[in-house]
Amino acid sequence: xxxxxxxxxxxxxxxxxxxxxxxxxxxxxxxxxxxxxxxxxxxxxxxxxxxxxxxxxxxxxxxxxxxxxxxxxxxxxxxxxxxxxxxxxxxxxxxxxxxxxxxxxxxxxxxxxxxxxxxxxxxxxxxxxxxxxxxxxxxxxxxxxxxxxxxxxxxxxxxxxxxxxxxxxxxxxxxxxxx
Numbered sequence: 001x002x003x004x005x006x007x008x009x010x011x012x013x014x015x016x017x018x019x020x021x022x023x024x025x026x027x028x029x030x031x032x033x034x035x036x037x038x039x040x041x042x043x044x045x046x047x048x049x050x051x052x053x054x055x056x057x058x059x060x061x062x063x064x065x066x067x068x069x070x071x072x073x074x075x076x077x078x079x080x081x082x083x084x085x086x087x088x089x090x091x092x093x094x095x096x097x098x099x100x101x102x103x104x105x106x107x108x109x110x111x112x113x114x115x116x117x118x119x120x121x122x123x124x125x126x127x128x129x130x131x132x133x134x135x136x137x138x139x140x141x142x143x144x145x146x147x148x149x150x151x152x153x154x155x156x157x158x159x160x161x162x163x164x165x166x167x168x169x170x171x172x173x174x175x176x177x178x179x
Contacts, residue, residue, distance in 0.1 A: 062110070064179040068099035071163065071175035074116065084117070084170035085163070091173060092129045096159030101177055106155055110179040113163065114148040115141040115171045122167020126175075130156040133164050143169065150178075 071078035071093045073085050078093030085091055095111070097103035115124055123137035131154075141147035153161055165171050 062179050065100035068101055068177045070095050070098055070177050073172045084172045085165040086170055087165060087168050090162050090164040092160050092162045094159055095155050095161040095177055108152050108154050109177045110152050112148060112150045112176045113139050114174040115139050116146050118143055118167060118171035119169025120167045125164045125166055126151055126153045127162055128154040128156050129160040129162040
């Protein structure tokens with residue numbers, strides 16, 4: 001008599017090491033699937049629920065997210081004008097509540113910041129938008145060189161971050177959150 005697990009049963013009866021490993025893998029996968037479902041870590045379709053509270057880190061722990069562009073002055077991402085950041089100008093933008101980035105309970109974000117086509121030597125400074133610019137360079141660049149660096153930056157009480165162009169020329173700026 002055939003039943004739904006007929007193939008699985010045949011695999012378990014085989015004597016080869018490979019078949020036993022495949023069978024053990026299938027058993028482990030079935031058990032894990034049931035466990036994840038039982039503790040609420042899957043959505044109704046059975047896929048892993050990446051935003052489940054059970055997967056969220058405790059306070060002070062790093063939580064990686066899919067790369068989420070939160071600022072790009074070339075096309076206005078982040079609610080800024082679609083124009084290079086002027087000398088001494090600051091762009092303030094939301095760094096939380098977008099993509100997989102939680103809207104609340106975020107103290108810092110891990111960002112990748114890129115200076116694009118800067119007109120003069122200088123640097124970009126990133127900081128919590130509730131604070132005064134500490135004047136610490138995050139990305140130092142030479143005129144004409146696209147330069148990227150990363151930083152962990154504190155977010156404001158509203159979840160915002162500011163980036164200041166500390167050069168005597170304009171530069172486009174891109175910021176992507178990774179965690």
